[in-house]
Amino acid sequence: MTDEVAAAHEDDTLIALETGAPLVRERTGRPRRADQARRGLFTWAVVLPFFAYTAFFLGIPVVVLVIKTFQSPSGGFTLDQVRALFSGQYRAAFVASIQVSVVSAVGGGLFGLFVAYAAVYGRGPRWLQPLLSTFCGVASNFAGIPLAFAFIATLGPTGVVTVLLADLGIHIYPHFTIFSLIGLSLVYIYFQLPLMILVIAPSLEGLHAEWREAAENLGATPRQYWRYVGLPVLLPSLAGAMVLLFGNAFAAYATAYALASGGITLVPILIGAVLSGNVVVTNPRLGDSLAFGMIIVVGITVVAYSLLQRRAARWLR
Numbered sequence: 001m002t003d004e005v006a007a008a009h010e011d012d013t014l015i016a017l018e019t020g021a022p023l024v025r026e027r028t029g030r031p032r033r034a035d036q037a038r039r040g041l042f043t044w045a046v047v048l049p050f051f052a053y054t055a056f057f058l059g060i061p062v063v064v065l066v067i068k069t070f071q072s073p074s075g076g077f078t079l080d081q082v083r084a085l086f087s088g089q090y091r092a093a094f095v096a097s098i099q100v101s102v103v104s105a106v107g108g109g110l111f112g113l114f115v116a117y118a119a120v121y122g123r124g125p126r127w128l129q130p131l132l133s134t135f136c137g138v139a140s141n142f143a144g145i146p147l148a149f150a151f152i153a154t155l156g157p158t159g160v161v162t163v164l165l166a167d168l169g170i171h172i173y174p175h176f177t178i179f180s181l182i183g184l185s186l187v188y189i190y191f192q193l194p195l196m197i198l199v200i201a202p203s204l205e206g207l208h209a210e211w212r213e214a215a216e217n218l219g220a221t222p223r224q225y226w227r228y229v230g231l232p233v234l235l236p237s238l239a240g241a242m243v244l245l246f247g248n249a250f251a252a253y254a255t256a257y258a259l260a261s262g263g264i265t266l267v268p269i270l271i272g273a274v275l276s277g278n279v280v281v282t283n284p285r286l287g288d289s290l291a292f293g294m295i296i297v298v299g300i301t302v303v304a305y306s307l308l309q310r311r312a313a314r315w316l317r
Contacts, residue, residue: 065295069285081283094293105245105249111189116196116201137198139191142191143191145258152178155186180264184255200237200238251298253268271291
């Protein structure tokens, strides 16, 4: 019996060499297990640098930050730094950051939804949607100092649009300033809008045409279809996209610093000021506690986004 098995293996080897087909031995399974082991080692070899990078530059700093948040200057345990977040300028910074994030997330989310709907379901040329996707990919990353300068040159006290409206007899600056919360929210919407389009467009494309056809066959109008079918299915994706926009705005630093560092106190600006020594604080570890509070808010945002995306995936498959 052993000779027959060996002969069968030799025949399989000869056939594989003659035809160029891969050698697979179902009886012993040793070559297959060896291939799986090699693939596993290769996968770990590729993924291990990523885990190491994440651990050194994200995991360890977060652990050190949490320890310092609950550690007094003398080295003991304390909650004073955490309590300080709910009072004075620190509480005001969190309130202002949340306000700007909510306004820009809702404004950019709704506007982006309408633009994405027009691109997906509109009757425009075929090249419009790829062009819009390319523009959104570039515009969503156009932030920081260049974006702040662009809006100051456009809507600043001597901006192009401001001067043009003044020549027409419309003076906007007694009622509006680009350096206010409303102005900062308007600037944030500029990079929130293309991000919303990129995030929500696949969800709009995932709405099955059969659902609309079934609704029309039952006598539903387009408005009734969107009210009872389209929007309920799209709502988790829409809410998840707005949550993502909220986290994106809450963590933005460069644009806010360049545009309103002197008039608006946001959490990222305050963290930078405390850690760089530009403000006088009684406890130098308040910067760590501010960063800890920011991590908590962003962490809640990430968890909410993951849960909403998981719910949306049940329908949009």
